[in-house]
Amino acid sequence: MNKLLIVSLLFSLSVVGARAQSATEATPDGLTARDAFWSASDLVNVAPNPAAKAASASAPAKKQAKTHAVVRHKAAPKEMDSTAGETSNTVLAESHRRGPQIDPQLVTASGYGSEPHLVRVSVTTSAQPFGLRYTLLQRQSGGDYGEVFPETVFHSGDKVKLSVMANQAGYLYIIEQGSSGSWVPLFPAQNAAPESNHVAAGRVYLVPSASDESFQFNQQPGKEHLFILLSREPIADLDQVIFGLQHKTSAPAPTSVAPASASAAPAMLEADNRITDALIERLQSRDLTLVKDTSQQETTDAQYGEKAIYVVNHGKDAASRVFSSLILDHE
Amino acid sequence: MHALRCTLMIGLSAFACMAQSGATGQVQPQPQKMEVVLEQQVSKTARVVNPQHVFRTGDLVRFRFRSTFDGYLYVTDQTSSGRYLKLFPGTKAGADNRIVRGREYLIPATSGSWFRIDKPAGYETVFFTVTPSRVGERVTPPPPPVLAPPPAQPLPADMLPRCDDGIFRARGECLDDKAGASAISPNEDAPGGDGSGKLTPREIVVIRKTDSSVIAPATDGDAPIIYQFRIAHH
Numbered sequence: 001m002n003k004l005l006i007v008s009l010l011f012s013l014s015v016v017g018a019r020a021q022s023a024t025e026a027t028p029d030g031l032t033a034r035d036a037f038w039s040a041s042d043l044v045n046v047a048p049n050p051a052a053k054a055a056s057a058s059a060p061a062k063k064q065a066k067t068h069a070v071v072r073h074k075a076a077p078k079e080m081d082s083t084a085g086e087t088s089n090t091v092l093a094e095s096h097r098r099g100p101q102i103d104p105q106l107v108t109a110s111g112y113g114s115e116p117h118l119v120r121v122s123v124t125t126s127a128q129p130f131g132l133r134y135t136l137l138q139r140q141s142g143g144d145y146g147e148v149f150p151e152t153v154f155h156s157g158d159k160v161k162l163s164v165m166a167n168q169a170g171y172l173y174i175i176e177q178g179s180s181g182s183w184v185p186l187f188p189a190q191n192a193a194p195e196s197n198h199v200a201a202g203r204v205y206l207v208p209s210a211s212d213e214s215f216q217f218n219q220q221p222g223k224e225h226l227f228i229l230l231s232r233e234p235i236a237d238l239d240q241v242i243f244g245l246q247h248k249t250s251a252p253a254p255t256s257v258a259p260a261s262a263s264a265a266p267a268m269l270e271a272d273n274r275i276t277d278a279l280i281e282r283l284q285s286r287d288l289t290l291v292k293d294t295s296q297q298e299t300t301d302a303q304y305g306e307k308a309i310y311v312v313n314h315g316k317d318a319a320s321r322v323f324s325s326l327i328l329d330h331e
Numbered sequence: 332m333h334a335l336r337c338t339l340m341i342g343l344s345a346f347a348c349m350a351q352s353g354a355t356g357q358v359q360p361q362p363q364k365m366e367v368v369l370e371q372q373v374s375k376t377a378r379v380v381n382p383q384h385v386f387r388t389g390d391l392v393r394f395r396f397r398s399t400f401d402g403y404l405y406v407t408d409q410t411s412s413g414r415y416l417k418l419f420p421g422t423k424a425g426a427d428n429r430i431v432r433g434r435e436y437l438i439p440a441t442s443g444s445w446f447r448i449d450k451p452a453g454y455e456t457v458f459f460t461v462t463p464s465r466v467g468e469r470v471t472p473p474p475p476p477v478l479a480p481p482p483a484q485p486l487p488a489d490m491l492p493r494c495d496d497g498i499f500r501a502r503g504e505c506l507d508d509k510a511g512a513s514a515i516s517p518n519e520d521a522p523g524g525d526g527s528g529k530l531t532p533r534e535i536v537v538i539r540k541t542d543s544s545v546i547a548p549a550t551d552g553d554a555p556i557i558y559q560f561r562i563a564h565h
Contacts, residue, residue, distance in 0.1 A: 180513050182537040190541045218508075239538055239545055243362065246536040246549055 037131035040167035052111025113305035364547035365398035382511035391445035492563035510563035512544035532557035
């Protein structure tokens with residue numbers, strides 16, 4: 001379909017943190033998927049938010065941080081052992097086990113809202129929260145694209161793009177399920193090069209990538225379902241993933257423990273403010289670990305200064321995946 | 332038949348295998364799925380086209396079919412009168428409609444056979460039915476005679492294929508979102524395997540790709556897999 005556009009202006013770095021948390025645990029001390037996302041040690045540079053050019057270019061970091069200082073502050077990163085899943089002062093001294101960490105001010109200066117509350121994580125890649133940040137960009141009257149909430153009701157002719165960032169390197173897949181129930185792999189293109197969907201940590205990828213391309217809502221009202229999947233490893237058979245999505249979204253709630261073989265499947269997390277408890281119950285099985293971080297709860301404009309969805313997987317499996325579904329309403 | 336005509340029927344022998352790529356090695360167990368590729372004849376050569384491509388009158392098309400499981404394939408065209416016309420198997424197309432996993436089949440079967448898109452503009456709906464056993468062994472009534480369809484009437488403008496520039500649609504090619512493979516809704520009529528009796532289909536998953544359609548059963552069982560393939564044409 002489209003080549004990835006890499007918006008690259010990279011910034012500086014700083015030191016890392018650590019965190020381990022069961023996906024189904026409540027986030028300790030108000031720690032959110034957003035905080036976990038920005039805590040990854042691979043995320044030391046970050047491209048400026050293409051939808052917040054004004055903020056990143058003109059607004060000083062201090063000013064931004066102050067504006068959104070309602071919840072977040074510059075407290076020292078919380079120290080948590082990634083394997084034990086609890087705070088550990090002894091880990092602080094073992095700096096050699098830690099990787100770098102992004103400067104929270106850089107997050108704000110780059111147009112991603114208020115400063116995140118970073119936590120320390122192990123330098124072991126597979127032990128770090130594997131996360132995805134994405135936003136929906138809508139074309140404004142002036143031609144620029146601005147972030148909008150996913151629950152925005154769109155109208156015929158509206159044009160949108162997806163802005164996606166990973167906190168570790170991975171492979172990005174975007175799938176659409178139309179109103180007819182048919183599935184359409186949107187990204188990468190069917191005949192694209194094998195590495196065309198590889199994403200680097202901290203970079204922003206726009207889909208579609210070309211400046212003159214966008215997704216446009218047609219004349220038929222309805223709901224467009226998008227599924228965004230980030231995998232540490234390339235997925236050889238995307239069809240199988242789609243078959244799994246179909247089964248998991250249409251199958252009745254499991255009444256017994258999933259078979260042992262299912263435990264080998266990569267763990268996934270899903271965050272969507274429209275996912276009901278019933279659906280989460282249906283999705284839950286031994287191979288799936290879920291958190292119900294919602295875009296509304298996580299990233300309301302007043303709270304964080306952005307309109308993004310963060311999804312984080314704390315699974316230690318090297319093949320871990322992050323998965324999120326998005327419903328676009330069109331009338 | 333409404334607008335889909337099979338040309339060069341001479342030599343349409345056994346429908347069976349055409350190409351057998353990848354069929355000789357040991358077949359690994361795979362989930363049940365099948366793939367349908369729509370091809371158009373361009374300059375005497377076959378070119379894979381997007382299943383949602385909007386064709387023009389006179390275009391020649393054919394299907395390339397492959398499955399990961401054995402069974403029996405029935406292909407039926409829905410005429411403008413609403414009747415079902417069996418395209419395969421048949422006396423000209425061959426009676427052996429058994430399909431073998433991993434093999435590739437052409438519809439029509441022989442290399443010189445294509446379906447021609449004829450007037451009037453609209454959608455041609457071709458049903459694919461795959462059953463684990465031969466339908467004739469279970470459904471005894473012979474297929475009814477196919478009546479000549481009434482003179483075709485032009486469709487209202489809002490029912491004609493149109494180039495869709497809507498959401499998630501690629502640029503540059505005239506594509507119609509209503510075309511291509513899709514499941515049959517519960518309220519929709521579907522033909523039996525031989526074009527006569529009705530069968531209760533299994534729930535399926537349809538994946539639309541730019542150069543093929545993948546169909547898989549969403550549930551286990553022996554019920555047939557039935558899906559439709561709509562060809563849009565001006």
